[in-house]
Amino acid sequence: MDFDFTxxxxxxxxxxxxxxxxDYDFARRHAIVKAGGFSQEAWDGLVGLGLTAMLVAEEHGGLGFGPVEAMVVMEELGRGIVMEPFAQAGLIAPTVLARASAEVQAAWLPKIAGGEAMVVLAHQERGARYDLAKCAARFADGKLSGKKSLVPAGDKADAFIVPALSDGRIALYLVERAAAGVSTRAYSLQDGSRAADVSFTDSPATLLVGPEQGLAVLELAVDVGIAALCAEGVGAMDQYTAITAEYLNTRKQFGVAIASFQALRHRIADVKMQLELARSMSYFATLKLGEAPAARRYALAQAKLQLSNSARFVGQQCTQLHGGIGVTDEYVGSHYFKRLTTMEMQFGDGLHQLGVVSAGMQETAGVFA
Structure with a gap:
C-alpha cells in the first residue's frame, strides 16, 4: 500500500x-492560555488558510477534501499544540451537516466554509461515561432542553450540534448560541484550552438528523473526532520527542551531553517506538473512516486505545528526561505533556476503549483462535 502523500x-x-x-509560536500560545484559551485572531488565521472549507462540498463553497487532508492538517496543528477547536468546527460539524436537509446545508455549510459560523458538537453529559446512547436532553414541541458538558469553546461558538431524545430515540439538532434559553459557563481545561457547560431550556432547535439515523451519525461524528485526535496526537508527540532529543544533546553532566548515556538512549528509543505505533494507527483510523459502521467503530476504538497508551508513555518519559524543567509552566515541554494527558480523556479514555476492543475480540483472542 502506498502511504506517500500527494x-x-x-x-x-x-x-x-x-x-x-x-503565527502560533510558544510565546503566543502561552499568552492565549493566560487570556482564556481561545483567540479569535488565531481562529481567523485558520479560516484565512481555507481550513474550515476543507470538508465542505464544492457546491457549498468548500474544497471537497477528504480524511487524509484532514489528518495532514491535524498533525501540523498538533505540532503547535493549537487550542482553537478546528477539529470540532472544521471537521465534525461539516460531516454532520452534510447529512442534514438541503435547506439546512444551504443555510450553514457556506457559513462554515467561509468562517462566518463556528459550529461545535455538544454531546457529553454527566454520568454518560462515554456511552453515546445515554442521553438525558430532550426535544419536544419544537423546543430542546438539557445540559451538555465540556463543549469546546462553548461560549465562543455560534451554534451547537446537540443530541437529544425524540420519541425515545436520539436525534441531532442545531441550536444557536444566541437562541432563547441557552446559557454557557466557560472554564479552562488542564491543557489551557477553553470549554464550557451549556444549558438549554426550551430552546428553539433545527432538526439535522432524525431519530432513525441520529445515533449512527453521532457515532460517525465521534469517530471523525477520534481520527482527528489521533493525528493531532502524532504531531504533538513527534514535536515533543524532537524537543527532548535536542535537550538531551545540549544538556551536559560530567562534562558530556546526557544523550551519550546508554540508559537515556534506550528510553528515547522506546519513546520513538511508541510514537511510530501511534502514527501507524492514526493512518489506520483515517483510512477506516469510509468503512461500514461496525468495522469503522471498532477500528477507531483500536486507534484511540493506542493513542491513549502512546500519549501517556511519550508524555511521561519526555517530561522525566527533562528533569525539573519539564514541569515548569514557562517551558514548552510541560504544555505538550498537558495536551497529551488531556487527549486521553477525550472521545473515550483508554479504559473505555480497552473495553470496546476487548468486547470485539472475545471470539478471536488466544493462541488457538
Missing part, C-alpha cells in the same frame, strides 16, 4: 506548518 497534500502540510511556526 504534492497537494504536502503543499497543504507546508502551508499549515508555516502558519504554526510564524
Amino acid at each position: 504534492e497537494d497534500q504536502q503543499s497543504l502540510r507546508d502551508a499549515v506548518r508555516r502558519w504554526v511556526d510564524k
